[in-house]
Amino acid sequence: MGRHSCCYKQKLRKGLWSPEEDGKLLNYITKNGHGCWSSVPKLAGLQRCGKSCRLRWINYLRPDLKRGAFSQQEENLIIELHAVLGNRWSQIAAQLPGRTDNEIKNLWNSCIKKKLRQRGIDPNTHKLLSELEIDNEKQVTDNDKASTVSGEFNLIEAANSKSPSASSGSRIANNKNNSSTQDFILENSSNTSCRPPGLVGSFPFQKLNHGTNIGISVNPNTALCFNPGSSSSEMISQFNLSNSSILSSMSNSIFQTPIRVKPSVSLPSDNPSLRSSDINGVQNWEGSSFSNDGGSRSTSYSFDNNAFSWGLSDCGKSGEEGEDIKWSEYLSTPFLLGGTGTVQNQTSQPMYSNEIKPDTNLIGDVSGSTAWHQNQHQQDNSQASNVYTKDLQRLAVAFGQTT
DNA sequence: AACGGGTACAACCGCGCATCA
DNA sequence: CTGATGCGCGGTTGTACCCGT
Secondary structure (H helix, E strand, C coil): CCCCHHHHCCCCCCCCCCHHHHHHHHHHHHHHCCCCHHHHHHHHCCCCCHHHHHHHHHHHHCCCCCCCCCCHHHHHHHHHHHHHHCCCHHHHHHCCCCCCHHHHHHHHHHHHHHHHHHCCECCCCCCEHHHHHHHHHHHHHHHHHHHCCCHHHHHHHHHCCCCCCCCCCCHHHHHHCCCCCCCCCCCCCCCHHHCCCCCCCCCCCCCCCCHHHCCCCCCCCCCCCCCCCCCHHHCCCCCCCCCCCHHHHHHHHCCCCCCCCCCCEECCCCCHHHCCCEECCEECCCCCCCCCCCCCCCCEECCCCCCCCCCHHHHCCCCCHHHCCCHHHHHHCCCCCCCHHHHHHHHCCCCCHHHCCCCCCCCCCCCHHHCCCHHHHHCCHHHHHHHHHHHHHHHHHHCCCCC
């Protein structure tokens, strides 16, 4: 593997893209679609590698991209999703139409991380830093005890201190999932006004993981349950894919607060891929909202400020009036998950459709990366079904389910 | 005006996975 | 089955810009 053969070729430009290059790429893809990325630069007359072209297109030239600053809603959603998904930026981006994974990643690293730290929250674990210190002390104590048994083990543990349950596995697994099995805590004891009414204590929550490093044991036939106040080890990890969505289950059991969803953006009813109807016997939970009454769902998103508000900007003003965070509403906000396939389907239903650049006439491009094409409202059922099925398979793998 | 530090963002790099011959 | 290739993802680096001194 390693570097692509195209990257070894000489005379390939690197660095910033010039407007001329942008124009060439935009023109070419607009007229022909990208097709095989490796052939794009040649056909478009660019001295770039295909990979670079793809990146430029996805992160910058795509006409459906939202430009400009992230709204507070978007930031909140990113934080929320990061707590669940970790550094899976593409999946997070899937929930933010018009935003790219790169953009979100940059925002996270440059801005949100800092804000969270300022609030005493560890951005990796979403735990309070003070609690992490306690954990670290405890771990040191544990390691001291263990050191009498095996010094080598301690080295491994230290190396994986960020991922206590991931002490085995490949370098990549440890590296890429170094925060994936951390507890997820929705409490801010240093700022009690931010605590949701009725919520007491922490909410240990094993972050969703994928691959062999998954931090929770998953029973594909049962639902992921969440027991407030329990420890991670007490968490009842169950999935119920056949009954309703994973996240619906999470919402029902994890966040035992009344779900209030205020529909603000209606999805087009003519898009089969986003109906909450069953596909292949499994309900489409993309774009669904969740309720506490056993999984009733709506086909409307709700990211209305009123219904979803725990902005950092508010919380950040420690001791100020802006701290009246609507935690119950935060908790009631649907967690949305999706793989790459649904990304595109979802982006066709932009939350911020009024801000998305107007449609362009892409011709001959039915590949996933340009499925944002707004004309895809007319996508046929089979395509949506295929995408969805693929997505479910990916999710099944992601949750450690092997079917 | 020049310089340096900080920040935000664009782009590259390295890797894993999927596909295909 | 295996190697080559393409794609996508997450981490990292580079750079333009802003602001204070």
